[in-house]
Amino acid sequence: MSNLLKNTSLSINAADKIISDTLHKCDDGELYLEDTKFETVTLDDNKIKSSDYSTDTGYGFRAVTDDVIAYSHSNEISEESLKKSSENLKSTLKSKSGTYNSNIKKTNQKFYKDIDPIETKSLNSKIELLNLMNDYSRSKDSSVKQVSASFIGEKKSIEILRSGGELLQDTRPLVRINISMMVEKDGRKETGVFGVGGRQSYDEYLKDDSWKKLCDEAFRIATTNLKSKPSPAGEMKVVLGPGWPAILIHEAIGHGLEGDFNRKKTSAFHNLVGQRVASQGVTIIDDGTLDNRRGSLNIDDEGTPTEKTVLIENGILKNFMQDRLNARLMNTKSTGNGRRENYKHIVLPRMRNTIMLNGNHTQEEMISSVNKGIFAVSFGGGQVDITSGKFVFNCTEAYEIIDGKIGAPLKGATLIGDGPSSLKEVLMVGNDMMLDPGIGTCGKAGQGVPVGVGQPSLLINNMTVGGTQL
Amino acid sequence: MIKENDYLNTIADQCLSKAKKRGSTEASVLVMNSVSENVSIRNRKLDGSTRSENLGITLTTYIGKKKSSIFSSNLNDKNLDNLINRCIESTKITPEDELNSLADKDLYFNGDKNLDLYDETILENKQKIDYINEAEEEAFSKKDIVNTNGSGFSQNKSNFVLANSNGFSDGYKTSQFIAYCEVVSKSNGSMERDYEYSSKRFYDDILKPKDLGVKAAELALQKLNPKKIKSEKLNIIFDKRIAKSFLSAFSSAISSSAIARGTTFLKDKLNKKIFNDKINIQDKGDIKKANGSRYFDSEGVKIKPLDLVKNGDLKDFLIDTYNGKKIKLQSNGRSSGSTNLYFLNGSQSFKELINSNKRILYVNETIGRGSNLITGDYSVGASGLMIENGEFSYPVSEITIAGNLNDIFKNISLANDLEFNYSTNSPTMLVEGMIVGGK
Numbered sequence: 001m002s003n004l005l006k007n008t009s010l011s012i013n014a015a016d017k018i019i020s021d022t023l024h025k026c027d028d029g030e031l032y033l034e035d036t037k038f039e040t041v042t043l044d045d046n047k048i049k050s051s052d053y054s055t056d057t058g059y060g061f062r063a064v065t066d067d068v069i070a071y072s073h074s075n076e077i078s079e080e081s082l083k084k085s086s087e088n089l090k091s092t093l094k095s096k097s098g099t100y101n102s103n104i105k106k107t108n109q110k111f112y113k114d115i116d117p118i119e120t121k122s123l124n125s126k127i128e129l130l131n132l133m134n135d136y137s138r139s140k141d142s143s144v145k146q147v148s149a150s151f152i153g154e155k156k157s158i159e160i161l162r163s164g165g166e167l168l169q170d171t172r173p174l175v176r177i178n179i180s181m182m183v184e185k186d187g188r189k190e191t192g193v194f195g196v197g198g199r200q201s202y203d204e205y206l207k208d209d210s211w212k213k214l215c216d217e218a219f220r221i222a223t224t225n226l227k228s229k230p231s232p233a234g235e236m237k238v239v240l241g242p243g244w245p246a247i248l249i250h251e252a253i254g255h256g257l258e259g260d261f262n263r264k265k266t267s268a269f270h271n272l273v274g275q276r277v278a279s280q281g282v283t284i285i286d287d288g289t290l291d292n293r294r295g296s297l298n299i300d301d302e303g304t305p306t307e308k309t310v311l312i313e314n315g316i317l318k319n320f321m322q323d324r325l326n327a328r329l330m331n332t333k334s335t336g337n338g339r340r341e342n343y344k345h346i347v348l349p350r351m352r353n354t355i356m357l358n359g360n361h362t363q364e365e366m367i368s369s370v371n372k373g374i375f376a377v378s379f380g381g382g383q384v385d386i387t388s389g390k391f392v393f394n395c396t397e398a399y400e401i402i403d404g405k406i407g408a409p410l411k412g413a414t415l416i417g418d419g420p421s422s423l424k425e426v427l428m429v430g431n432d433m434m435l436d437p438g439i440g441t442c443g444k445a446g447q448g449v450p451v452g453v454g455q456p457s458l459l460i461n462n463m464t465v466g467g468t469q470l
Numbered sequence: 471m472i473k474e475n476d477y478l479n480t481i482a483d484q485c486l487s488k489a490k491k492r493g494s495t496e497a498s499v500l501v502m503n504s505v506s507e508n509v510s511i512r513n514r515k516l517d518g519s520t521r522s523e524n525l526g527i528t529l530t531t532y533i534g535k536k537k538s539s540i541f542s543s544n545l546n547d548k549n550l551d552n553l554i555n556r557c558i559e560s561t562k563i564t565p566e567d568e569l570n571s572l573a574d575k576d577l578y579f580n581g582d583k584n585l586d587l588y589d590e591t592i593l594e595n596k597q598k599i600d601y602i603n604e605a606e607e608e609a610f611s612k613k614d615i616v617n618t619n620g621s622g623f624s625q626n627k628s629n630f631v632l633a634n635s636n637g638f639s640d641g642y643k644t645s646q647f648i649a650y651c652e653v654v655s656k657s658n659g660s661m662e663r664d665y666e667y668s669s670k671r672f673y674d675d676i677l678k679p680k681d682l683g684v685k686a687a688e689l690a691l692q693k694l695n696p697k698k699i700k701s702e703k704l705n706i707i708f709d710k711r712i713a714k715s716f717l718s719a720f721s722s723a724i725s726s727s728a729i730a731r732g733t734t735f736l737k738d739k740l741n742k743k744i745f746n747d748k749i750n751i752q753d754k755g756d757i758k759k760a761n762g763s764r765y766f767d768s769e770g771v772k773i774k775p776l777d778l779v780k781n782g783d784l785k786d787f788l789i790d791t792y793n794g795k796k797i798k799l800q801s802n803g804r805s806s807g808s809t810n811l812y813f814l815n816g817s818q819s820f821k822e823l824i825n826s827n828k829r830i831l832y833v834n835e836t837i838g839r840g841s842n843l844i845t846g847d848y849s850v851g852a853s854g855l856m857i858e859n860g861e862f863s864y865p866v867s868e869i870t871i872a873g874n875l876n877d878i879f880k881n882i883s884l885a886n887d888l889e890f891n892y893s894t895n896s897p898t899m900l901v902e903g904m905i906v907g908g909k
Binding site: 076188 | 617730
């Protein structure tokens, strides 16, 4: 039974009729209904800066035939509005005809609870805790000059109505707690940022005063950066720490393995299935089924159950990440990677939790093997050019390595590499796999979706570091 | 069709009166409506069409110096009542901040609306498809253009009303027509992509389709078979589409919120030299038909034209009401950020600039976030072309460029080729002595 149509003037029967009438000659499509509640509470500059709440409700009506997508969305959920959308879809696809495949596998899998995380903690207690975080951070040291902290919570309910009356539903909680700190000493200013989150209530991330650890970590990063020296420029060996640095994998090869770029043959990986794209010992998966993780989904935004997809096994390219459209055109099946930011956007193949599995080296081994290089522990963000394969990411915590030992911290540098070749340059894979703290958002075609990453420590033979010291 | 002002006004009035009835002492509301229609093609075949219709309200309520906000796209009476109640309840709980208030009454916009920001033209999807097909057709007529990442055309129309309990109530329609073409070139195992786009308020002003296609193709072709250069200190020329990103960093660094929080490398630089003497920067909201033009900001405050940098000296900030009070300056109508922000032309021609040194790196694409506004540190991935003796000689990629904005700003020379293609615009820019990370 549809919950999202309940308080609207659109009846399920009328909706079903319009859906079937619009989609019966198409290959695919659905009516996607969404209701999102969203709250941010922010402390900044010693004050509660905002307490904002929003509700966003709407539909996205999609019809697909062959490789053409017609899409129409609105936040007016009514028979009249849906009919108008239907006319629009029909006129785009009027010269085409396809065969509707309504076969979507049903699932009972649940990787998170059906809760509204905004309501599981009162506004009062959020404000109280933000003030505690502010006071605690500022009391750590007189160098702390600025503190921002926020609680961001969301409950997204979705329904997918397909032609023939099929109905698929999911309710997705998501929270994030952030802290950022600016420290100043001897005229130098630096920042440290840290956060945690996932698909559970806030309190799961706040047990045993663990909010103090968030503040401690942001403070540690900021004060480390106060001592940083200019980064070198040029090619050198790079050791990546475990966890969040896996955004390298996300940028360097993850995007290049999304179905759309490969179906369109614009990815540098499009003709490399079955071939070696990474060193022996490198295995990478994209997993939507991890409990309570930021990138996990019970079903994707087309209704397909998510799964654990092996992308690269022992260095050999095995699979791309697929939504229904690209899977159909490439004669394979959806891997449950069809995602959209919200009802205003079309579905694209997107990553979930992208993870490199453990090898058998230790981080100490890696560092002691490097004569001159850098040890990158944390990153701000990254970007990739899918076609040329070039990717970058910005270090927010990094150290020089000299003669096998960790040296001084380095100022924020950009690392640049070539996606298809960078993983062939992996010399050692660590045994200390870690997932990120639950803070990642991936952007593609103007759409942001929550994702996760994870990896063990890695030693890469050769990357270009964008510093200022020649 | 987009809703008329009367319709939006009615919703705005309802929200304000409901908020007042439930106990707000001040309130402001924004009612926004937009309709956008776009088509995309790939390899000269229809790829998709999207129609977007958005209607939503943002309401901010004050009780004394306490403040809270809601947004909703669901405007049915019951839902709106619930949300307004919730907003009032949250306002009561939120701690006081003595600086919270609506903008000063005497700063509100009350002039004529004569900037031509709305084009009535409505294009059928077929016209959009024909336009963009012609662009791709032209791109594909070039040798080695083998594929496309997709090209598209979109027509956006929006209308809004901003109203507050001080009696301000105004709004207007705007339009935007956007065409883009992104193509893939391939030769000797090298594959590259590049794009061109044109975004204008009036349909007649956007780039002709042939020019769009040719430009995208030329850019993608000139990147083929790039070399990586060695790490060295070089003079760099930034293409206009990249040069403007330095203005974006500059405008973020002089926003009153960054100044008030102390989180910017330009904090103590008012009336001090931050660029060399030849550099002038203006921000003007009143340029006819321009992408960044607007009559008032998100608080209803009229947009004051600003000389932000004069002969290299920082002369002003981008100021909103709240942060303005914090730094004891009056709002200049920049709560929504900069408007049409641009460097004034320099004195040299493009040709003089590329002949200013024997070896210069011409950068026309950067990737990565780039600037740390607290320290001014700048580091991005880049690609472009090497200029030798005034001639473009070979493409360069997989390099980084780095420096500090304090130094970069002082080493900028500008060409005299300013155009108003975007809302932030720069002439071609030369920066002397940046560090290139390569082999």
